[in-house]
Amino acid sequence: NAGVTQTPKFRVLKTGQSMTLLCAQDMNHEYMYWYRQDPGMGLRLIHYSVGEGTTAKGEVPDGYNVSRLKKQNFLLGLESAAPSQTSVYFCASKDDGDREAFFGQGTRLTVV
Amino acid sequence: DAKTTQPPSMDCAEGRAANLPCNHSTISGNEYVYWYRQIHSQGPQYIIHGLKNNETNEMASLIITEDRKSSTLILPHATLRDTAVYYCIVRTHYNNNDMRFGAGTRLTVKP
Secondary structure (H helix, E strand, O other), X not given: OOXXXXXXXXXXXXXXXXXXXXXXXXXXXXXXXXXXXXXXXXXXXXXEEOOOOOOEEOXXXXXXXXXXXXXXXXXEEEOOXXXXXXXXXXXXXXXXXXXXXXXXXXXXXXXX | OOOOEXXXXXXXXXXXXXXXXXXXXXXXXXXXXXXXXXXXXXXXEEEEEEOOOOEEOOOOEXXXXXXXXXXXXXXXXXXXXXXXXXXXXXXEOOOOOOOOOOOOEEEEEEO
């Protein structure tokens, strides 16, 4: 049981490049979340999904797009990366109701 | 979701109880209190949650005041490995709710 797996773990992008971060969960969870964490800061919610085919904006959605075509996968896309998007990105999943959330180990993204 | 207020940092001596407070004065009746922690740069880890009754598990105890406007996470015998950022979150389980974290409390356990 892998839990929540994020791919890749590290990436360096040049300004203007695009990329997609993959979050995969094998627990059949309904809810999935993408966060970013800047140095010394707490987690800020980018986008989330409450089920397959659904997405919603969080606190800091600008510059990011997401898709949840399959229940087990939640993709985070950067269409044109900017240095301000240098951060550690965490994905989480959670079942419906009174349940705990499970987090991936993070993706460290640097935009130069 | 109701907002939470936590002290930015706290220290605790190894072996002593660590008591981490959280204020959630605008909590509504159907919102639960959750606690997570983040050790170094790892992904956050669930600790405990509750609605109105006090809760205890193998990791910690959660004390929620009778008016539910504040709560305290208790680590009964803190170890150096408990040094982490602790997040208090309140959220409902209805209406396709999101899950937002604040800045948390950085707990440092000292020898």
